[in-house]
Structures are given as C-alpha cells and as structure tokens.
Amino acid sequence: MSEKRVYFFGDGQADGQAELKNLLGGKGANLAEMTRLGIPVPPGFTITTAECTIYQQTGAMSEALKAEVRQAMARVEAVMRKTFADPADPLLFSVRSGARVSMPGMMDTVLNLGLNERTVAGLAKKTGNERFAYDSYRRLIHMYGDVVMGVDSEHFEEAIDALKARRRVKLDTDLDAGDLRELCAAYLDIVARQSGRPFPDDPWEQLWGGVVAVFRSWGVPRAVEYRRIHRIPEDWGTAVNVQAMVYGNLGQTSATGVAFTRDPSTGENRFYGEFLVNAQGEDVVAGIRTPQQINRAGRDSLPASHEARTLPTMEEVMPALYGELAAIRDRLERHYRNMQDIEFTIQENRLWMLQTRNGKRTGMAAIRIACDLEREGLVDAKRALLLVEPDHLDQLLHDQIDPKARLDILASGLPASPGAAQGAIMFNAEDAVAAANRGQRVVLVRRETSPEDIAGMNKAQGILTSRGGMTSHAAVVARGMGKPCVAGCGDVQVDAAKKLMTVAGRQFREGDTITLDGTTGAVIAGAPALVPPSLDDPNLSRLMGWADRFRRLKVRTNADTPHDARQARKFGAQGIGLCRTEHMFFGEDRIRRMRQMILAGDETARRAALEHIRPLQQADFEGIFAAMDGLPVTVRLLDPPLHEFLPQGAREIEELAGDLGVSVADIERKVEALHEQNPMLGHRGCRLGLTFPEIYEVQVEAIIGAALVQRSRGVDVRPEIMIPLVGARRELVEMRKLCVETAARVMAAKGAEVAYLVGTMIEVPRAALTADQIAEAADFFSFGTNDLTQMTFGFSRDDIATFLPVYLAKGLLPTDPFQQLDQTGVGQLVEMAVAKGRAVNPQLHLGICGEHGGDPASIGFCHRVGLDYVSCSPFRVPIARLAAAQIAIREELGG
C-alpha cells in the first residue's frame, strides 16, 4: 500500500484515479478521475481510507497526515487563486466521507468550513450577498455543532422555529440577512451551552474537527448497521474528501442538480435528472421545493398531475449549460462504460461536477442497461454480465410491493425469502389448507414451523414466524418453495391457541389481512398494491445465455417433488443436487406406516410397515426422474431423527394409539425413548441406515425400481444415491455395500440394469478431515454446508436468534455464516476435503447442496476451490447461473 496519505485533484491534474477506489473511496477516486478527464471539478484532496483505519486504532490524526493536508491545501489555494478562510475573499471547504462502496446517507458531511465572524463578513462583502453569507454560516454552525461537537440538532431547529414564529414567517427562505445574522449568534450560544466549548473560530481547527468527525462517523451505529446489512467489512474504512465549496444558491444564474445517465427504474436510454435554480444540493434531496426536470423528455414522462410538469426544464432555461452537462454525461458513460449517478452545481453560470458513480438501479433496469450497453458497443458480453447483480435477478423472480404504495408497517423480521405476499392470517397448517381450498389467499403465521406444517406452507402465499433465523425451517422451506417469508420477527406475539397475533400494540385475528415483504422483512397491515415479476424479458434470456456460455460451474437445484423439479428446470437447473426424502415418509398415506415402523418391536415388523411405503416412494421417484430426463438426480436417503415422525401432543398420541391398536403408554414410552438432548447431533443420517438398514434398503429399492421403470419408458435416468452425515470411512463402506447389494437384487429381479452412483454428503467436520479415506468409497461428495457450518461453529441454526444478532451488531462475525459461507473456517474444511478427496479419487465429482449454493459470494468460493456444481433452490437457479458466470469472468479478467 502506498505511503501517500493525501491525494490532490484540481485543474486537470490529479494524484489519484478511478482504479484507486480502495484507497480513495468511490467518491475521491472518481473526483480524481473526472479531473484527469478535463471535466470541471472543484479542486480539493482526498485523505486515504488507510488513515481512517489508523485513526480507528490510535484515535488521533498524525502530524505527518496534517503536514500532507497543509501541502495539498496550498495546491488548492494555488488553483483557486484564493486563500483558505481569507477574510477578504474566503476560500471555503466541504468535508465529506467516501467509502470504497457507496453508503448513501450513512455518514457525515460538513459544508462551508472556514467561516467565522470575520470571514462571513468578507464573504458577504465579496459576493455582495449578505443573506447568502449568513445563511452559509448558520448552516456551518448547525452542521458542525451537530456532527463534530455532538450538539443535538433539535436545539438548532427550536431556535430557528422560534425566530420564524417571532417574524411570523413559515419558510427558512423568508428570513432575511438580519434574521440570519441573529440566528448565527443564537446558534453560537447553543453550541457553547450544550457542548460546554465554544464553536471554533480557527478555520484549521474547524478543518481538523471535520476530518476527525468523518473518521468517527465510520463507527456510528447506523453506519455499522448498514455495513452489517450490506456485508461490508469493518476494516475498509472511509476516505475523507476535502473540496473547495461551490454554490448553487448565488442567484438565478446558479443551480444544483442530480441526474442518472439512464433511467434507473426502467433502464431506458434517456438522460434523467432533476435540478433547482438558486439552491444547494441538499435542497434537491430534502424535497422542500419541488425539483424541476433537466429535460423535456423527462418532464413529458411525468404523470399528468405532477407539479413539475408546470415547471421549466434546464434544457429550456440554461440551454448552453444543459448542453455542456449532456456532453459530460456522454463522456462519463463512455469512460465508465456504465450508467452513472451524477451531482452537479452551477455557480454563476459555471458548471461544476461534484460526483459521479455507478448508479443504483432496479433489477429490470440493470438487465436492460447491460444489454443496451452491449448493443451500443460500450461493453462486450462479459462486461455486460458484470453490470447485473445477482440480487437484481432475485427482484425479478418475485411479486414486489409497489414502490409507490403507502405502507402501514407493523414490525420488521428477517428477510428470509424474497417477494411480497398478502392474504388472510391463519394460525395453523390445517386452517391454512382449508381456507386455501375455499379459494382464500392466506398467510401462515406461526411461532415457528415444523415438517408437519408443510401442507399449510405450501397452500399459503407467504409465511411469518416469530422465532428462528434465516435458515430456520420456515426460511429454508419457504425459499425452497420460492415463497415469501419473514422469519424470526420477535415483535410479533403469536398465540396459536387463541388465534391471536399481537404486534405494535395491535391485535390481529384469523382472517385479518396482512402483507409480508420477504425482500425487506417488513410485516405490513392490510393489502398494499403488488407488482408482478416479468420473466419473459428477451433481455433476460440474452443475459442468461451469456451466463451459461461463460460459467464453468454447473448449477443444479434442491428439489423434492416433480413440481419443483420442473420449475427448476425452467429456470435452467442442470439436475437435482439434493432431493430430500423426508416428505416421502410424511404424506398422509405414509406417516401412519412410518409410525407403525418406528413403534415396531423388531426388524420383521419394521420391514412389513416399510413394504407399504415403498410403492408410494417409487411413484415419487418416477415423477422426479421423468421431470429430470437426461439430467442427474441426487437422492439423499432419510436424514432426520425418527422422533420427528412421532406425534408429540396428547391428543395425537391417543389417536395414533387407537389407530394402530397399541397403548398410549407404549407410544409415550417410545416418544420418551427417542427423545434427544441435541437431535442435530443425534441418531440421524446414516446412523439410521446403519442401525435400521431396512429403511435405507426400501429407499434404494424404490429409487432403483423407479429408475428401471422410467428407463423402460425411454427416459434417460441418472440416479445418484447420497448417504447423509458420514463421518468415518467405514460408515460409507457399509452403506455403499447396502446400496450395491440392494440395487443388484432389484435389477436381478427385474432383469434389467441401470447405472447409478453412490456418494456422500460432507457435512460433519470429521468427514472433511478424513476425506481421503472417505473418497475411497465415494463416487461423489456433496458439501452440506448448512450442517457443516453448524458443527464447525457449534451453532444450532434453530438457537442462534438469541446471540447471532448481537454478534453481527458487534462485528464479532463479518456476516451470518448460514447466509454466506465462512471461507476462513468452514471454507478451510471444504478446501481440505476437495484436495484430499481428489488426491485419492481424481474422478470424484464435487458439489455443494447447502443453502450457500444460492449465495453469490459463496458461489465464487465454490468456483475457486474447484467444485463441479452448486445446487440451490429453484428460484435461485438463475441467480446462481449469473454468479457462476461472473466469478469465471472476473477470474479471467483478473478482477
């Protein structure tokens, strides 16, 4: 890293450039870049992000840094031919944060640095505008008092309100120069009284204070929270941009505006922006005055009733300057090869660019812009692909709440599965199914869900739980179903017995309508308007075509039913990476037999019960194989502990006893005997197959039986049998033997053959540590990173809600390891298993089937460590295809 602490820019010269974004932050790097391009930028300098990190450690600015700042200041003064805070003609400065990635509104800014009792008088005299001078001064005192000196903003607001009341005026702009001068005096008083220190007169003291405030703003709660949500590392730090002030509020020849080089909502290629004459930048953003459109096209596209339709455009009132701005727009788009979000100020007929950065855009816009830029020859297909973020696709795949709707937000939970859902509240699966069957749209509200709720979840528009995390049962199943879900919403109290939901002091009963925003986690009263997804966009098809051309990773899906399999195939899945078989024991026609099996006293009775389930499962597999004709289907043999299949409530136990003709005491004894302290680490996975081989045998019979049936019908079946929870070689050896012997028996009985593979999940840390031994008996490994994360961290997914939020808030972990694969820890085990497995068995096929298989950052990791495929829920397949292509392209381009 460079030793240079301060980077000057101004008058066509700049120490920095766009490539130094990590060091200078996005804003600083782009200011330097624009300066180099000859675009008019007020001169200034950028203090590096490295200095921010040093400040976080030492709590002080070094003398070396201050010396470099003074040198840079001298260069700005030379360019401006003015002197910092010269009482005769004061050069004033803004101080703004600028991190590596944009964190809009998250950090602090101070404007007009350099004003004090003497320089404000000089400014008034020089500009001939006393009102402007004192308005600038009172803004400085207010912002500086708030941001640097910690004086609560409301004190200033009370003072100005009191003054306006005395003057009997409504708007700040109604106050005259005298009023503002009086206000400055009042403000100075407030600062001294509230902070116990006087407002600093010394311009340099003001400057140092401003810089330190920006450094400190990196650590304020809202910034920490923003980074947590957006997974921005704590140690990146922010740069500080110190820039000569320009003013858009010096009369009718001054103005200020913001613009996007293309429409950020639709992606349409038209210059789109707003501006205000005689105003400062914050006025545009604050929405006090209605901004004007910069061009006629923009004005014409406004709704007929919109106030700005009556206002003149910049194109009309400042045609030359608009032309200059439009030329800069073209220049920036050609230079950055991306849609830009720009800020400009016109001071007395002179245009200054204050910012350019890649513009935020909707999913739809992202796709259109990427394709348009490729058509326009600005980018090739690879770079076009990089312009679309995986989350953009996620937006496209689900209903969304209309961004224009007014929302009655009740509470916020975890955004567990994206999209909007609305319907009548139902408090249990049975009611949800019944209501849905009556044609009602329902939202299932539960404390938490369990496998027994599947039917209700399936019929619901969305799921709301008051407990559990991003990978709770509700969240995982909902994402698998592509259904919106808000999980772990602790502010919601659910009383299922009374069919009552209490939130924010309000009560909701069965049948009341709510809306969930699974993208943001909001729980909303009533039914705001929704907007549907648009999947048949030809631009999207074009984009996904490129993605498929460039990616190396294959993308499979996690699908348990023919319906999900077909859905996923439509989304481009290249096979099933995880077909769970739990639900094949849970269906109404099976659970009774399953319970009979569990309660059976010996193997013979168990086999008899299983015999009834087998043909039903074979039919399940036949449907799945047909849906995946020509593609591999990885079937995981039964994984959950048997107690999950037994009823827990007294009433249900009684029913079961009557049904099976056994005593309630017998069932209770069995429930008690199967109870586990830590079911996650208990009698499940292949431990079931090793202690009750008949269960796995029946499953293998059903799989191979189904494969033979479909093969005889001309379907190209590619079954892969996956043994869960293996931790030692001998477990897999034994289970492989069972599979091979069972398959041979079925094939001999039918007189036909079918090829199949036998492999294992790598989900127990010991499996990764001994992957060389396990690979001897495996055709494939599939990394079950959900459980691997649970065991590597010692985190039970169901129980982390009490501490993981604290961990993320305190920065003890950079991200939720169940959402983004922990490359430092869990990733080590994955890499180890890949290396050890391939060393022994070079043909070993490698994939991932945990939730991480649909997370872009984790997909990047999977690509780098050399997996063959990722597998994710159907609705994330397009996202995974894109992410896989992007990592391949970035690798190729060296980015």
Added chain:
Amino acid sequence: MSEKRVYFFGDGQADGQAELKNLLGGKGANLAEMTRLGIPVPPGFTITTAECTIYQQTGAMSEALKAEVRQAMARVEAVMRKTFADPADPLLFSVRSGARVSMPGMMDTVLNLGLNERTVAGLAKKTGNERFAYDSYRRLIHMYGDVVMGVDSEHFEEAIDALKARRRVKLDTDLDAGDLRELCAAYLDIVARQSGRPFPDDPWEQLWGGVVAVFRSWGVPRAVEYRRIHRIPEDWGTAVNVQAMVYGNLGQTSATGVAFTRDPSTGENRFYGEFLVNAQGEDVVAGIRTPQQINRAGRDSLPASHEARTLPTMEEVMPALYGELAAIRDRLERHYRNMQDIEFTIQENRLWMLQTRNGKRTGMAAIRIACDLEREGLVDAKRALLLVEPDHLDQLLHDQIDPKARLDILASGLPASPGAAQGAIMFNAEDAVAAANRGQRVVLVRRETSPEDIAGMNKAQGILTSRGGMTSHAAVVARGMGKPCVAGCGDVQVDAAKKLMTVAGRQFREGDTITLDGTTGAVIAGAPALVPPSLDDPNLSRLMGWADRFRRLKVRTNADTPHDARQARKFGAQGIGLCRTEHMFFGEDRIRRMRQMILAGDETARRAALEHIRPLQQADFEGIFAAMDGLPVTVRLLDPPLHEFLPQGAREIEELAGDLGVSVADIERKVEALHEQNPMLGHRGCRLGLTFPEIYEVQVEAIIGAALVQRSRGVDVRPEIMIPLVGARRELVEMRKLCVETAARVMAAKGAEVAYLVGTMIEVPRAALTADQIAEAADFFSFGTNDLTQMTFGFSRDDIATFLPVYLAKGLLPTDPFQQLDQTGVGQLVEMAVAKGRAVNPQLHLGICGEHGGDPASIGFCHRVGLDYVSCSPFRVPIARLAAAQIAIREELGG
C-alpha cells in the same frame, strides 16, 4: 512387511523371534524365541497375521501359502523323524490362534489333527495305549466338528452322556477303550448328520480346515466383543500356530501344567503353578480334577481346608523335571525381564514348553514385580515403569469387590467410574442427602443425572443410571469425584415417582441394598464383601517417583472445589487445568439469585442479582487458590446455557414465582424463551459472556478479588482465566478486553496487583481451524476435547447410546471417541491448532482438559503433539503421571 508367510521353529532353530510379535502373534513369536534359547519346544510353524488379513479379504488360503506350509511341515517331520499322519507312527498336530496381544479363550483351537480310522489304529499300536488313541480321536472329531464344521457341541455331549448312562459311569475317564471307539463312531455320525458332510479323513484336508477355522475365529462375535472392550484394532489379525502334539496323558510319567514365574496376585517372588499327572492341558484349565501345586511353598500357602494341601507337589513326585522347569523359569525371567505365564507338558518323562508370555497380574502385583525386578537388576527404572499398566493404578485407587465373594449379579451397564460402592437405594438427590445425613450409606439410582443432582451424587457411595454413556453427566461427574458409577444400564427400569427399580424381573425399593462394580459395570444385589485400596505402598511411591522423573508432560487436575483440589494435590496434580464454575451458581444460597438474574428485565437488575453471588464466589476461589498455593489454577468462566438454572417442573416454578414475587406465567415464558433445540450448540460459553457481559465481569471480579486476598496472606496465586467456546478471534479479543479491564478495576480499587493469564478452550472445530488468529489474543489454549469430539463427529454425548454400541460392535469406529481421543479426525484439529497457535505465539501454553486427559493412549498423543500438560480428574492423576512417563520412555527407547 516380509513376504514370508510361514515361520518354522524346532530343535534349536527358528525363523522367527520375540521381536516379530506383530507378524507371528505373541504365542508364535515366543515359541520361536524359546526354541532359539535352546528350551525344549515341540517343533512346528507359524502362519503370519498378514495371511489372516488377506483371508478376511479374499475368504481363501492362497496356493502360495499352502506351498510354504508343506515346506515347513517337511522340516518338522525331519526334526521329529516321523511323518504327518503316518499310519504306522502318526505325527499329529495342534492348530492354535495367536494374536499380537493375548485374547484368552477368545479364539479357537483344534488338537490331534492327523487322526483318522487308519492313523488312530497306528497310534494305539505305537503307544500301546488304545484308550489314549481313541480318546484323542474322539476329542479331534468333537473339536473339529464344533470349530471347523459348525456342529453344535451339545450333540457330542449328549452322545457321551448317553453312553455314560448306559455304562452307568460318571466320569469320562471311567469309559474304556471300547467305549471310546464306539463313541468315535457315534461322533462321526453326528458330524455327517448335523453338517451334511462327512468328517474329513484326509489329514491335509483336516489341516487346511483347522487353519481356516482359526482365521475365521478372528471374526466371531465374542472375539469382536473382546477387541471392542480392549480396544484392539480389527485389522491386526491373528497368526496360526501349527505344532507337533505332545501328550501329558500317556501315564504316570506324563503330566501337564501352567505356572507363573511370580505370584500374579501379590507379586511375591516365588514360582507359582499347578499341574496334573496323566492329563491334558485342558484338564487343568477346566477344573474337573483338582490340580496339584508345583512346589511345597505353593502348597503351604493354600488355605488349610484346600483339597490340594493333601496332594503331592511336582517338586516331590518329579524332582528332576521340577528342577529343569525351575531352571527354565529363571532363564525365561532373565530373558524376558518380566513375570511369565508358562504352559508345559511332560510326555513320558520329557519336559516340553508349550507357551510363555508376559503374565497378567493385579495392580498390586504389577507394582511389586516392577520394583522387585528393578532391585534385582533385571530392569532399570525406565523399563520397570513400562511393566505397570495405567489400569493397574486405577485398581489400586478404589475399593474393590472381594474377588472371592459370590455375586448375585442383576445386570451389567457401562463401567463408567471404577471401584465398588454399596448402600441403600435412593431415587433422588434430596432423599440421598437426607439419608446420608442420617448416617446411611446410599447408592443414587436415576434414569440420568443433571447438575441439580450434584449434592446427592456427592453424598452417595456410587451412582447407577439407566441411560447415558461413558461420558454422560453421571459418568463424568462420578469420575471427577472418584466415585464408582455404572451408567446406561438399560436393563434397569427406574420409576423415580414410585421409587421403584425393576431389573431382571425383580423389584427394588428405596432402602434396599445394592452394590455397584464400576470397574466391570455389574449391578449386584445385596452387599458382598469389599476390599480397600492400599495407597501407602512404598513400592508405589518409588514407582511414581520414577514417573515424575521421566515424564515431560505436566499433569494437572480438573477440580471445582477446595476439597477436590487438595485431593488431587495429594495424588500429585501440578495445578488445576479446569475449574468449572457452574456449581458456584447452583448452591442453595445462590441459585435463587441466579434465577432472579435470569428473570431480570435489564442489565441493572441483572447486576443487582449478581452482586449477591459475587462475595460467595470470591470465597470459593479463595479456598481453591489456598489449596493450590504455588500452582496454576485455570478457571473456566460460566459455560452452560442459562435454562439449565431454571426450574422445569410446575411445582418448582410455582415456588420460584412465590419466592421472587413474579407471576408463574412470567417464569414459564422465560423457560419457553430460553428453550433450545440443541442446547449443546446454543447460547452458552462465551456467547453468554458476549451477550450478558455482567456475568463474566462478576466472575472476573471474584477471581481477581480472591487472588488479591490470598496474595495478601502470602499465598502464591497463579490464576488463569479461561474463556469457553471461542470460535472466532473477535470473541476472544472482546472477552479478553473485559477480563483485563475488570481486573484492572479490581486491582486499582484494592491498590494491589496480581499476575494472571487469559486464554481459551479450543473446543469448537472452527477454533482449531483459525487457531493462528485466536492465538493472537490468548496466553494459553486448553483443548476441550469432549466438545471438540462432539462437534467434529456430530455426536451428542447424551444421545449416542442408541447408535454408538452398534458402531463399536460393527467396527465402524475402532473405539469410543469420548474415551480415547480420535487421533485420525479430532487429533488432526488438535495438531493443526498446536502448529498454527505456536507459529503465531511461540510462548503459547498448551494443555488438554477434556476427559481424554486421563486416558493413557490419548496422553501419548498429547505428548507427541507437544502439549505442555494434561488435566484429568483427581483420581486419574497418578495414572496420567505414569502414562506420561511411559510415552516419554517409549519415545526414548524407540518403542
């Protein structure tokens, strides 16, 4: 490994030697060695253990092996000047198994191979003893039919019983030659009828069948079970010894016997053995005839009423041969430098040695023999130390059931904590405490125990549970207390409500007396006699002195109270490696405050409740520091989840509500809110400290406060604060900061200083994977291998009882990983953490505090990977000292 398959021995020549034990098994290697020493051994040959392993894989003997056997046979024939199964003068053979370690009675043997209708006649003629010949033949048919051809032994027994009834005689020896000839015919018939195949006439077919039977016997259930118990790997295999038969039953000049070169019970240096004239070896073992003592000293030491006191000794009836045997005894002891267990046969006045091996001995004998051999100059101190097994010490440290007592064994559970305990059954902790306070000796019988049972466990003589494994709460705590425990005894039904224990169809009620043998796992009705431990043995002190001189590993103890600390110090502990602090919140005077804290709504209320607990904890620590004056004390901050401290039953909740003045519903809500699916992976360890820092703060205040008090009294205190369950660097950084700041505050307030360390448990896999990062903030690592094993395997200790026994029976795992550290998997993480930790922080102090710290094999591992110390329960400290010395000596001696 050698390619040679068959090793000849005979007439002073041998291909093998004692060092080839792994290849030839113990028996074969020693037969070769004795032959080389010029000791008379019937000639023969040994088929290697490698061939056994090949047989397990291929299921057949190779032609190459058969060819080598034929060559070896020719050499035996040459030595004996006879031919295998020569009808005129048949050379006969025994086939015996012989594994690397002795597995007494576990595997199969066939004698008299080579006999058939023709050779039996030749044998009768040659020996002039027809009865002997047909007796030998019927033994062959019986053994071969049973062992090789799978005919149930009872068929033969029925036939001989029927014959004896017809002849109206009682003993086999009352049958004459004609009877036995008739019996042979009947036996041949039984074989043909039961097996469907005729008994093989062909001597070579007999031989191959015998060899294969021995190979197969490696896999029979009783052998598998024996290996499981004694932790003998499956892949060692057994060798096969084929040896010319010699006969002790050829009249009054023939005899057979077994002897120990020293007394195996006391260790006394006297030649100790038994023999029978005109008998075969099996007669001595079977106990049909009362054996005679080999010498007068042995006879004189018998109880006055003993039948053998009236019988002549070998010293008297065969003085020359006794002299020869005594000389061989001296020779063997000098050669092997260890007490030997020998077998011999005298055939017509000629002495043959059939076996020598290191003799099994009691703990007391082992210590005496080791010290005596050193005094006699046969071994030096290092080799003397290797003669005592760690388990020998374990025997010495606990009361034992008198080996002579007759036992009414009800059931067998896991031998969870050694020693014998007897007393009145009590079904809950409260009753146990009350009864003990009345002066009654009690045994606590529970389905399983929990921390709330501690007081009752402490007052009980021993603990019996019907559930849980070797590392269940009951087992761990009992071992910690040095109290006998039988755990997971599934045959026992415990109905605590009815105060009723049902076992083997019998009912036991409160107050009934039972006895537990924690060394064997037996549950015994009534009160058989016990024998006390003898700790003040000067030989033991001498031995432990050597151990301390040779070991590199330090040995600390896991102790939570001043009492345990003093106990452990007496046993030689060099500090406390793990002081758990849970019980400091559980005491009667504290649990109320703890519950108040848990139920508190905010930090202030939590702190107020904790303030009451702090002085009590400080007093606890003062006692522990005093007991460990001059030695380090590692204190683990609170680890278990908070719900463990709340009552679960309705009555208790009601009481608590009344006591604390809160509503029952409030407590129920809290219990429900704190409920966890997998508490093992939930909100515990440092996750508590990070979310409720006040708990850890109060603990640190108590620790440092206590240290300052004791220091002011002149005690040399060395506190080490240990943070549990760290998985990420930042967790430890944050907790270290809390410790350092809190300690500084306490020291400033008292105006005094004390040195202390802050370190962490390595018990989460991720901690091992990121040990380089974590080491930056740690003064020490202590491997918590209990939890590390749980998470690395994905095994919940509380829930493995349903599958781990199956795993061990099927050989899916070589040993219970909670008893012996899994070096392959868990060990990799330990090694990784050692390497990564030391690379970053060369001063890092390393220890282990899991249960494995007291397991000799695991201690060997700890030595090899370079830990600084092991820590174990007080009663295992001497064992750990010995084991640590043995590994150091073995390393030095290259063994």
